[in-house]
Amino acid sequence: MKNEGQYDYIIIGGGTAGCVLANRLSANPKTRVLLIEAGGSDRYHWVKIPVGYLYCIGNPRTDWMMKTAPEAGLNGRSLTYPRGKVLGGCSSINGMIYMRGQAADYDGWRQLGNVGWGWDDVLPYFLRSEDHWNGANEMHGSGGEWRVQRQRLQWDILKAVQAGAAEFGIQPRADFNDGDNEGSGFFEVNQSGGIRWNTTRGFLRPALRRGNLRVVTKALVTRIRCEGRRAVGVEWLFGNQPHSATAGAEVILAAGAINSPKLLELSGIGQGARLADLGIPVVHDLPGVGENLQDHLQIRTVFKISGAKTLNDMAGNLMGKARIALHYGLTRSGPMSMAPSQFGIFTKSDPSKATPDLEYHVQPLSTDRLGDPLHPFSAITVSVCNLRPTSLGHVHATTPRPEVQPDIRLNYLSTEEDRRIAVTSIRQARQIMTAKALAPYQPQEFLPGPGFQTDAALAQKAGDIATTIFHPVGTCKMGHDPMAVVDPTLKVHGMQSLRIVDASIMPRIVSGNTASPVVMIAEKAAGMILGST
Known part of the structure; x- marks a missing residue:
């Protein structure tokens, strides 16, 4: 295994949240940050052109080409389940709609015991990165990295x-x-002059000039390496060559609502009996991993x-x-x-x-x-x-092989x-x-x-x-109940030096499109990480 050295923070997933985190955590030149993405570059004309979502979804260059299990509620149909396979993740192939959801969504999170996640708490993090076409006011920001324009x-x-x-x-x-x-x-959209504005353009690309940020693409993470219940590093495959790196401060999992629970399970964190059946040594029996899957x-x-x-x-x-x-x-x-x-x-x-x-x-x-x-x-x-379905599903690994998509049941x-x-x-x-x-x-x-x-x-x-x-959201939900996976600081319950920052932490789905809430989650997480909370 090739040792790639030590970093302060290792971010798994260069998608919607990962690009935001990479920018914010590398702002201090003394902080070493490694961003690992399993997909490739987003420099592809159909990513740039808004209508290109038609040619990115279902395209193995840009989409992981996942499928759900057959659904009884859909009369036995299995759905294609697009997930972004490039830097920027789903912000590179989604519908570009800028939507936060309702104040009641976030107040509901807070009422579940997630202190600091009410509407008044999260609004400043929406504003922090926003660059709204109509300028700044008490509800919108200006000059940030996340462009919002009229169609x-x-x-x-x-x-x-x-x-x-x-x-x-x-x-x-x-x-x-x-x-x-x-x-x-x-709808307002994440575009700039008729061009898609993904988190790669907004957050990652401006940070790439920093010498303390390293980005590795086409790197398939195989597991989070732990010593006891402390996350200490990450292992991945580049081609057929295994690589590893050590995290001095934290490992941050930002692989999305489908792959974050899968990677936890491959790392031995999840339902103990399920992991044992797969032949994966149990690091931490955490029953909520992969449960509470919600979708619109x-x-x-x-x-x-x-x-x-x-x-x-x-x-x-x-x-x-x-x-x-x-x-x-x-x-x-x-x-x-x-x-x-x-x-x-x-x-x-x-x-x-x-x-x-x-x-x-x-x-x-x-x-x-x-x-x-x-x-x-x-x-x-x-x-x-x-907007607020009561049907809950789950997502789980079916094999220790990291290249195999998990079982997705909505x-x-x-x-x-x-x-x-x-x-x-x-x-x-x-x-x-x-x-x-x-x-x-x-x-x-x-x-x-x-x-x-x-x-x-x-x-x-x-x-x-x-x-x-x-x-998809909710599969590593935030909370304090027995099925919660992370606490309100997004630290994994029962683990040290491991956080999750993506849509999987939502305890309940928001009443609207999910990309910009994920940007907000990453902004808030970065603030908590840099504040050592």
């Missing part, structure tokens, strides 16, 4: 959907990120329309695609600058809800599945997801409440599309189809058409 194109049909939603009491909202996201509006399941309703342009019309042939490409090349705008979703609605499945529990992603396009050809007719997709729609909300959300999407503002466009339901009317039929159909929007 660079407009669609008449989406403006009509907004007017239609208002007919049913869902009013336009100027800012989804002030702690209360109820209403409708056009999106139900994609599709409506044919007439009288308005959609991407189906504009990109339906080679000439149309060429015009779109030329427009982007000249202006960095138009459909190639699109996020997957342009327009959003946050509302309640039931008036008794304290805060919105449904999020709509409305898109001026339709397809059978992300990456498939667009439909040969004008249409929009009105996707809706349950248990989507496994609770009566989640099935009820799925039916309610389809009915609500249908209702919005009956609005007078949309009548000129003659919407006709294509999916799930007007023939499905009973609760039982709609619940069954939801299982056929629903898919993930790639927000």
Whole structure:
């Protein structure tokens, strides 16, 4: 094994959180930082171009190509489960939507006993790295590393959907990120001048000039090396050659909600009986590792329309695609600058809800599945997801071999409440599309189809058409209960010199997209680490 020396901090995972940590922890020139990433460089044109998510997801160059186990709630279907395979991680292939969630999400974390994680506690860490298009105020930051801009194109049909939603009491909202996201509006995005802005561009690349930061890519971590219950280093493979390095201060696991629990288990930290069955020596029996997996399941309703342009019309042939490409090349705008979703609605499945529990992603396009050809007719997709699902899954290693993906089981729609909300959300999407503002466009339901009317039929159909929007969290949750993995300082319970900093630490999923909450978590973690808390 090749010994790569000693560092103060070793960060496992150069994704959304890892790039932030690398920047912040290496700011002191006396601090030696090693960042280890299993994927490769993000210097790839489809990472840079916003619409390139279509060519990055499902591409083995940029995606780990994971799959879930067959899901009973999805009528036996197994879903593709994209995870970023380049520096920047999922911020290099995601939908670029800038969303914090609701103040109540973080206040709920604090009420679970996680001191320091309420809305008022975390807001300064959102602001710290933000560079908002509208400048600084009490809710937004300016001059930070995390660019937030308005989208660079407009669609008449989406403006009509907004007017239609208002007919049913869902009013336009100027800012989804002030702690209360109820209403409708056009998503802000992590872009700069029509270019994707991932955490590599924002945080890592500016830090690479520092001589105290080393980045190793295409390095597959095999385990965290421990002496007793103290993390002392990391071992990895580069090609077939084993390497190791020692951490004088801490090992920081930032491999994401799927791979962080897997790496803990490969290192002997997890459910003792499960590890023993795999032949992995038990370092620390910690039962919560890999449990509490939560995700947002999106139900994609599709409506044919007439009288308005959609991407189906504009990109339906080679000439149309060429015009779109030329427009982007000249202006960095138009459909190639699109996020997957342009327009959003946050509302309640039931008036008794304290805060919105449904999020709509409305898109001026339709397809059978992300990456498939667009439909040969004008249409929009009105996707809706349950923001706070009660179905919980798990993720676990199935072998000591680090190159094998773990078993991913979401248990989507496994609770009566989640099935009820799925039916309610389809009915609500249908209702919005009956609005007078949309009548000129003659919407006709294509999916799930007007023939499905009973609760039982709609619940069954939801299982056929629903898919993930790639927000896995919770598998190394923060807290003090017997299933918690980390404490509120993100230190692993029962271990020394080991922290976890990524979406896996969320005790409950946030009510919105997850990338920017992960940036916040990394900012807050860096502050705690540098403050020696």
